Amino acid sequence: MLSKRLIACLDVRDGKLAKSIRFVDTRDIGDPVEKAREYYLDGLDELVFYDITASSDKRNIMLDVVEAVAEQVFIPLSVGGGIRSVADATDLRLAGAEKINVNSAAVQRPALISECAEAIGSQNIVLSMDIRAVDVSETCQSGYQIVINGGRTPMGLDALAWALQGERLGAGELVINSIDADGTQKGYELKLTAMLAEAVRIPVIASGGAGTPDHLVDVLTQGKADAALVASMVHYGAYTISELKQHLHAHGVKMRMSW
């Protein structure tokens, strides 16, 4: 039986680790390679790097980070943040990323998803969606809409419609990131996650809001997610990766328990 996955997301700015609080303030928390290795040895199932480097001339630093991590960490490695073209995706793949996350640029130009799927394979394209709850309306019937620019710009695009379109265009996986829950540590947006997980046939990764191990149990059961993404709850030492996996396992969630 397929296990649920525990994924850690590391935000990287100018080659250093940063943790974003609701995407607005960020602060450095250390060396990405060291942290990645630590999590890998503690049983992490998959790793995501999100590049939040602002200036474009510093973006190549990320390739070096990916390369260094890929030499030491033998689990799937996913990279996102600022990917606008097939060339960006291919560069990161050559550096050692397994999967490529597209987000804002795909909202602005959906063909990016199909172009990347064609070039590097559907299973390696992850469509990352930043989502806010809104009032149900004619144009937003699911009650959730897509936002970009780190949550600042609403796009008037229904999250459910976008998830289905992304799947049709060739995304191999979805990240459901609730901007409302992100940084709150009060739990994932279960209703949103379950709605999207039930609507698509591709795997769904829940993101945003994890604060306690029970939040992970909830999103992997009631929330119907295939994987749960964590960040600050492990980065600052409140919990270790293996503790979280043991908690999930003890609560009946199928996890990989030997590593």
Place this chain on the structure above:
Amino acid sequence: MNQRTAVIIDYDAGNLKSVQRACAEVGLSASISADPEVVRRAERVIFPGVGAAGSAMRSMTRAGMGEALKEVIRSGVPVLGICLGLQISLDYSEEDDQATLGLLPGRVVRFRFDKPELKIPHMGWNEVRVTKPHPILEGIEPGDEFYFVHGYYPEPEQTGQVYALTEYESDFASAVGQDNYFATQFHPEKSGRVGLRLLSAFSEWNGRC
């Protein structure tokens, strides 16, 4: 002692450096080559792959690599197939309705489920249950999981060529082999410590089982 070496066949099938790096981690010095002559001279061969059966077969045929691979297998050199490498070593794949290399009898079929909660592709970590001992699978224990990502699965004709099973709704063959050829549906290079152990066992395998 001489450094153990291998050649990774490059046929446009994706992330070969991750295979190369994992080999380096277990002391196997692997070069990546698209040249059939280099493959013919290899001490060991790794036949990886991510992508689709149709385009993979076109690249294999165009470069004359299919023939080279068949020759090295006949010559007794240890060969390890990974993922799509396994799939195109059978006779036929439903993916792109493609005739494939025919190294082992069998076909590759698409996962079909009535249950919407079973996602396609089969992506993530799943248990590999060894059903027949093999030097490459030595040390794998019940409960050990490997990383998979695939929408199609192998159906070898001869059960004697199946070495491990994995369950996704029902059991499918996750490791197959014959003589000096061995192949996995999962990705040892992305499967942490157990994956590295498998690659290490391959690096020491003499091609007999």
